[in-house]
Amino acid sequence: MSARIYVPIDSGALSLGAEQVARAIRREAEARGIAVDIVRNGSRGLFWLETLVEVVTPQGRVAYGPVQPEDVPGLFDAGFHHGAAHPLCHGPTAQIPFLARQERLTFARVGLTDPLSLDDYLAHGGFEGLKRAIALAPADVVQAVTDSGLRGRGGAAFPTGIKWKTVLDTPAAQKYIACNADEGDSGTFSDRMLMEGDPYCLIEGMTIAGLAVGATQGYIYVRSEYPHAFRTLQAAIGRARAAGWLGASVAGCGRAFELEVRMGAGAYICGEETAMLESLEGKRGVVRAKPPLPAIAGLFGQPTVINNVMSLAAVPLILARGAAFYRDYGLGRSRGTLPFQLAGNLRHTGLVEKAFGVTLRELLEDFGGGSASGRPLRTAQVGGPLGAYVPATQFDVPLDYEQYAAIGAMVGHGGIVAFDDTVDMAKMARHAMAFCVAESCGKCTPCRIGSVRGVEVIDRIIAGEERGRNLALLDSLCDTMLAGSLCAMGGMTPYPVQSALKHFPQDFGIDTAAAA
């Protein structure tokens, strides 16, 4: 019997040489006359162990990592293809503490299966949610999503079910489902991992959304920085269509749903929902004023559900297991789980799906293992480039939409970027303004001009020019941007700036002893 060996095809693993590892295993096995069946899976999300090679044994899958091509002959010498001991062996994958302590609902299949295998998908509970949705009345599908407590995972945390109900209740000849896969926030990669590692899950979620609100066409807007995810989705859509899961009669139910992937073009602002619609329509990605809400007049002026990849990918499970199953995770008004992404200066970076309520300290220390550099962690930016810098004194605040808002921070898309004590926070504040200069769509003045002035003012503060006056000016500027911008780009750029200033004033040359 041939040994079944898993080597990830996730682009993070590929960026560390997974393709060369797969080739080395094939070559070495042939040279030794050992039969191997190499499966290319998604990533388990333990990136410090990538390339993570798994071997199927009677005791389950056994992990080896990080494997380099030059390790492969030694692994065969040790008998890794039977699950034998080796310095790179971590034992059964499922028992690695980083994985064992997670609550993987949305990511249940990612890393376990061959992403493009429909058989694998079905064998791991795939399309159960869609089958349930087909049997229900559309309004009942929407009700299930509402009852689950699911809120928009892109960052805005708007209740998904309410959005769907608005589209369902708006009569139109044509409605759309638009999936926002323009995952531009630094420190985030969960959308990419899911699209590359379990694309049918997103396809299933979008199909359920289509049937629920009466939309027959869906678009997935993928950023151009994700060529691999784009190709995986294209291939998956082709296979799903050929098998009858998409098309004129979804799974033979008599109702239609079609899906197409579109590629963005390197504009961060197109992650804002109305800018994304403009881009899908072939225009400059300029933000639209609301109202009208996209749920009433969205893509090509028609009622449109716009959801993030993570929101749509949570839906199949909610339908398959019931709203209560999902709602039982989490706390307060933050229900279910969030796939957190640990990035930056950490020993153990990767994907951690946990129920809301986990603290930053648990994520950074218990899962992340502290800094990669070995130096003390000083801060973490949570929620992308528009998220606040959270100081170590606030690492114990539970990650929950409301409790984070109360400390002037945001959970956002769950990206967490850790910094050690060498970080210069004045430089990071300047970076936030400079990023807004580069990525502002230009429609509203507070964002377009405010960001340019913001860089100049921070430069003067750093240089020590009239520091008191310029700090007051920066404060006023941030206030204008917060209150006067059309969307979150200008409206939230002050978050990283002001949190850096508030928690780390000494980095700006402010004499905290004198100020006190």
Added chain:
Amino acid sequence: MTTPLPKTAELDALIQAHRTLPGATLPILHAIQDAWGYIPDEALPRIATALNLSRAEVQGVVSFYHHFRRTRPGRHVVQVCRAESCLAMGADALEAHARATLGIDVHQTSADGAVTLEPVYCLGNCACSPSIRVDDDIHGRMSPRRFDALVAELRATSGEGVTA
């Protein structure tokens, strides 16, 4: 870059292949840039005519998006990530090394035409920072030493990768 100047017939064929898609502008621009590495001047009026847009509207779309180029790049495009996660792991030093090694600033092409250097804000490889992208391939945990090895490889190859 060895790809010859686009013939108008080839441009028209690409435009025709995508013209009927709803919101066809971006798919058409992607197809053209994938084929030639940039959006040549000749393309703009032809896209405008096909989509019943003004030339200014097409120009406006091209100039809005960082991804689209109006000039011919080097045989390979190297993007160095400048976003927070990579900054936390030494992206500043890596970019400085890239500029020094190639003898160019960002948005410029090395004298031998091998490499165009660009900044990028996030490649979604934040668990393996710092990251760079070479054509369509992402490389994680990049060090100056590995960067030099990669550039040596790029200089030795002809550069089909850019149109992949």
